[in-house]
Amino acid sequence: MKSIKSTSDSLPGRRRFLRNVLFGAFSASLASARNLLGEVKQSYRQKKGHMYYRRLGRTNLWISEISLGGSPLPAMPILYQAIERGVNYIDSSHNYENGNCERKIGQVLKEFGRDNVYVGTKFHLRGNWSEESIINTVNGSLKRLDADYMDVCLIHGAADEKHLTDERVVGAFEKLKKQGKYRFRGLSCHSNHHKVVKEAVECGYYDMIQLAFNVSDIQDTKEDGEVYDDYLGQSGLRRLLALAKSKDVGVNAMKIFKFGGKKQNLEKYKIGETTIYQAMLKWVLENKNLTAAVIEMLTWEQLEEDLGVIGEPLSEMERRNLFRYVAENSDDYCHMCGECQANCPSRVKTTDILRYLAYYENYGKTGVAKNAYSRLKKAQTVSSCQDCGECERVCPYGVSIRKRIREAHKLLSC
Ligand code: SF4
Ligand code: SF4
Incomplete structure (x- = not known):
């Protein structure tokens, strides 16, 4: 050195x-x-x-x-x-x-x-x-x-x-x-x-x-x-x-x-x-x-x-x-445990998407959130969600994951 x-x-x-x-x-x-x-x-x-x-x-x-x-x-x-x-x-x-x-x-x-x-x-x-x-x-x-x-x-x-x-x-x-x-x-x-x-x-x-x-x-x-x-x-x-x-x-x-x-x-x-x-x-x-x-x-x-x-x-x-x-203020707060993402049969990156949504909503980091979301493959987003509900079944906090990833898509993909 x-x-x-x-x-x-x-x-x-x-x-x-x-x-x-x-x-x-x-x-x-x-x-x-x-x-x-x-x-x-x-x-x-x-x-x-x-x-x-x-x-x-x-x-x-x-x-x-x-x-x-x-x-x-x-x-x-x-x-x-x-x-x-x-x-x-x-x-x-x-x-x-x-x-x-x-x-x-x-x-x-x-x-x-x-x-x-x-x-x-x-x-x-x-x-x-x-x-x-x-x-x-x-x-x-x-x-x-x-x-x-x-x-x-x-x-x-x-x-x-x-x-x-x-x-x-x-x-x-x-x-x-x-x-x-x-x-x-x-x-x-x-x-x-x-x-x-x-x-x-x-x-x-x-x-x-x-x-x-x-x-x-x-x-x-x-x-x-x-x-x-x-x-x-x-x-x-x-x-x-x-x-x-x-x-x-x-x-x-x-x-x-x-x-x-x-x-x-x-x-x-x-x-x-x-x-x-x-x-x-x-x-x-x-x-x-x-x-x-x-x-x-x-x-x-x-x-x-x-x-x-x-x-x-x-x-x-x-x-x-x-x-x-x-x-x-705890309704639908994601604690980032990763359980939903690990159990999604369609490999939707639910935990990552919810984190990007938090960047957007809580921190006002619009650019960071959209950039991060744009790096996901289409198949990792709500586009390949089969609506099976498995993510919500395993979520220990009862987060409305399907609703939230749809909201994220609307906000972050434009
Ligand atoms: S509802 Fe969609 S995001 Fe949730 S586990 Fe099923 S396919 Fe994955
Ligand atoms: S299972 Fe629930 S708390 Fe855990 S990452 Fe998914 S949405 Fe967040």
Whole structure:
């Protein structure tokens, strides 16, 4: 791996000053955190400046508990502001913003210094993928990042647990590792968590996992106690997080706001100054088995809203309000378990289609949703649905799948 050239001499005065103050102090604190492992064991997070940092499992990277998702990244001034306020991990993929996400991160790395911002980026296993195609994709990412290495190299949306130890995947990872192209291995997972996450932890080959984790699985009880009833059985996702923790595999949460989406008018769920998004974020950050919430901050308002929760615990009133929100908005919510898709005799990609529909409806990501849908073959869409109802029979949540995939087709195929 080449040595990293300092860029501090080319930084504008104020930014260089901020960088030195912020990262000088932070690097020193990390050194002491690493030297005091006993202290680290007792404390799952460390505060520096306004931000809290948590250890990303065995990677030993201390990353900001609010980290940035890159699909898409905000405009550069907002992005710089987020970094200046302590965000130090950015999640990307080779295809986010048609590669522009990685180009923007490349600018950030130059502006703030390669060692001060961590980047995780991903490759897909799509179509006729091979060891060579993975290596080419990773090299393409590094070119756009204008960097010699990435901190974490991830499989994007691993859905088949067998892929994790497939010789093409392992072969590519091993070659790239020898060339110093990445530091740690990981994967993101959108569905089939119970098999993929379990295998990722148990096979011992992966250092971190990024998975969907949000309030959709909580339910109220008569006593206002919090219970979990996800598709894995009660608290199944939580058990997976605990398993990962026990093997020192870092876990980042994504799709925090998936349930509600940023586009809905949810003013009525505000408690005092706390918006429902802030409550959702606080709820996720309560989980000590998670390292960071990877979220998008596209506007100045969102930046303030999201960074405003740092260090703020979820109050009991806010928790009860989350129960109310979940109860009132859970109809036809897909938990992405993958059961319907696995059992469809016509091989309709129901789970994928419902995810694209969520991009469209909840996040307002019209282009992303339509592009993803257009990549499906006609035979994988509602066009080959025989109306047998098997998907709805196996769905643990009673989602009106046939109706929803018809709606998706109407919205996403035009
Ligand atoms: S109703 Fe359609 S989508 Fe559902 S299982 Fe049958 S063929 Fe597949
Ligand atoms: S629609 Fe139901 S069965 Fe299909 S992925 Fe979603 S929750 Fe699972």
